[in-house]
Amino acid sequence: MKVLRNIGTMAFVIGLFTAVFVGIPWHVVVADDPVIPWWLQMAVFCLLGGILLVLATLAIEQWTRKVSFQEPLATETDRTVLLLNSDVLPSREITEILGLVQGHTVFAIWLGKDLSAIVRLILGGELTEYTEMMGSARSTATERMKAKAAELEADAVINVRYMTTSVVGTAAELLVYGTAVKLS
Numbered sequence: 001m002k003v004l005r006n007i008g009t010m011a012f013v014i015g016l017f018t019a020v021f022v023g024i025p026w027h028v029v030v031a032d033d034p035v036i037p038w039w040l041q042m043a044v045f046c047l048l049g050g051i052l053l054v055l056a057t058l059a060i061e062q063w064t065r066k067v068s069f070q071e072p073l074a075t076e077t078d079r080t081v082l083l084l085n086s087d088v089l090p091s092r093e094i095t096e097i098l099g100l101v102q103g104h105t106v107f108a109i110w111l112g113k114d115l116s117a118i119v120r121l122i123l124g125g126e127l128t129e130y131t132e133m134m135g136s137a138r139s140t141a142t143e144r145m146k147a148k149a150a151e152l153e154a155d156a157v158i159n160v161r162y163m164t165t166s167v168v169g170t171a172a173e174l175l176v177y178g179t180a181v182k183l184s
Contacts, residue, residue: 005057012050018043081149082156082183083142089156089183098152098180103144107137108171117170130170137174138162145176154180 023040082089109117113129120127141162149157160178167173 001057001061005054008050008053008057010050011046012054015043015045015047015050019047081146081154083146083160083178084156084158085160087158087179089158092156093184094158094181095184096182098149098154098182100177101145101148101152101154101157101180102175102177103141103146103148104173104175105137105140105144106167106171106173107133107140108169109133114170134164134172134174137164137172138176141174141176145178149180152180153182155183156181 019040023043026037026040109129109132113133117127117129120129145157145160157178157180160176163175163177165173
């Protein structure tokens with residue numbers, strides 16, 4: 001899928017730059033000629049075809065991701081890793097510090113939900129589209145951190161912290177990190 005998406009992106013960029021930086025100057029110079037040359041037609045087809053290919057691959061990826069999320073793959077080790085936002089465990093002693101573990105993701109919502117959130121921003125109320133997006137991002141990042149801790153055979157992750165930053169537009173980066181430890 002990534003290869004098709006990259007091909008679509010390249011076709012879009014080539015079509016866009018050809019249409020804007022070559023097609024517009026050509027039209028200004030030869031404004032009285034009603035016939036559009038084949039290379040400009042190809043640039044427009046590349047532009048539109050590239051957008052269509054990128055959108056199609058993203059839709060397929062999201063559909064397959066939804067199908068895989070519907071059937072969670074809980075492993076034995078994922079269920080035994082404790083997550084704590086403190087460094088003290090009542091009645092348990094830390095026997096070994098395994099090191100820093102982290103989970104990371106960047107999430108965005110599709111344009112339709114983004115527009116709906118903008119309307120809600122004007123009218124007031126909770127921006128549920130962004131709440132759902134950040135909840136999904138937190139779950140994904142936390143599961144990735146737990147998987148790293150399980151690889152280290154950790155019993156717990158202590159001092160768990162979440163950090164969020166804006167990447168571009170309405171895309172948000174979420175990082176979760178903590179210290180993987182073994183318990184007595």
